[in-house]
Amino acid sequence: MMDINNIDDRLVRFYVRDGVLVRAVHNPLIRDLAVTTVAGVARGRSYEHRCDRAAFETVAHALAEVPADGRGTSLCELARQERLAVTRVDVALAFLKDRGLVERRRRRCYPASAGGDLYLDAMIEFFALAEAGKEGVEG
DSSP: OOOTTOGGGOEEEEEEETTEEEEEEEOOOBOOGGGOOTTSOBOOOEEEEEEEHHHHHHHHHHHHTSOSSSSOBOHHHHHHHHTOOHHHHHHHHHHHHHTTSEEEETTEEEESOSSSOHHHHHHHHHHHHHHHHHTTOOO
């Protein structure tokens, strides 16, 4: 049986709409006695969070300054330091983690590679996803 609170059961998809990065999350059908319909199956909850391009670039710049070893940074530190909404920073971090550009270790964020240009790689991924959406391909 699927655990309603298990984050790994979610289906997460990223896409760019009108220059804004969107994280669409869908919890699939859930079988649970507390939330059953006549058929015994209830629909999961779906939602979207957004991060505009300017906020995404700000997060990418800030992460590019973080050493790959050492203390790293956190979601809340980035949001406070860059004066951005936590949700926007979270969407940017999730996308960068999904693309292998950021690692999360014990709630701390680090660049995945010490030798690359995280900002450049992040923007390439952002624009590649935007172009894929124009062609009708899911990201």
